[in-house]
Amino acid sequence: MLHNLPGMSTTVTSSPIIIENFLPEGMQDELERVIMGMRFPWFYYPNTNSTDDYTQAGESPQFVHGFIQNYKNITQWHTVPRAITARLGIADEKIIRAKCNLMSREKASFIHPKHVDDENPHWVFIYYVNDADGDTCIFDGEEVAHRIKSKRGRGLIFDGMMEHASSAPVDSTHRCVFNFNLARDIPAEIFEKYAV
Template sequence: MKVINNVIPKKYQDQIEKMMLSLEFDWHFLDDITYALNGENDDPKRVEFPDAKGSPGFAHMFYHKPDGVDIMSKNYLFILPLLLSFVEEDNFELLRIKGGLLLPTGIGYNQPHIDADVPHKVGLYYVNESDGDTVFFNKNNQVEKRVQPKKGSVVIFDGSTYHASSCPLYHNKRVVINFNYV
């Protein structure tokens, strides 16, 4: 696991935050931001964490490649330089780029999960200054590490690591961009 602060220049950080918090940005509501209650995460290998909850939130799909078909939002090309700023591999395949917006709910951490069922890497970029840690779990399903959102930082980790978002308590929103690639 690696955390990089100020992975992109401050001006680009501010432009991304402004874009994602504008009235024109296309957010979609989810009853459970981890998809557990939406019927989209019913993997039989899924591990249940009794202390985890599911919280509502909003998502924006910048890029997705279901069944080999590229689906891109109009904001995809604007976000792409962010990905290229931290990916170390010369040749990589993009699986998904998803924005996430969580509001204060009083819920602890959300359902721990992995983002894809193939070996992959995750780059989780924090769009705004917030609380609402990202919680990482070890092989025994115990909390191993917490990373607090810091605007302009990215945490890069192995996609097989179970992780969970947390809703903010002291800030009015937590905004991230989740990059999945192989």
């Protein structure tokens, strides 16, 4: 459902939009091959929120590759996420941040700390690289309002001011996603065509 925000010229979705098979099968294969390949560089983060240099209770470490930060390319691999956002018809200058997260298996399932990626209004777009049992959780207050399964080729779009969190895989060896923060001035109608 779409609704207008007071004082803003754009609308936001009150529920997440899930897009099955966001990329064609061939692109899904190629993307997974590149990202999970031995030549692709990953960087160790002690937690999922980059809040400090230690892994706190209720957290788990992950590997991250940042592509774009504050609208600027920060890696030679910056064309990889642009192939994804191009499918949405989103201009490069609308990408605030793009990164890829890789989590390994944990002994028990748990939800990481809820958060928003940026204090300024934005859209979040998540692309799932592989099938995994680590869900994305979107909150309404303290309650999980939506649980989205990590399914290869799936896209997820939601209002970036909604608190959300990843969860650790237990059965799967790893969980890999692209995480985008997109400019809020992108019209919601771009995403509306994907709503089911």
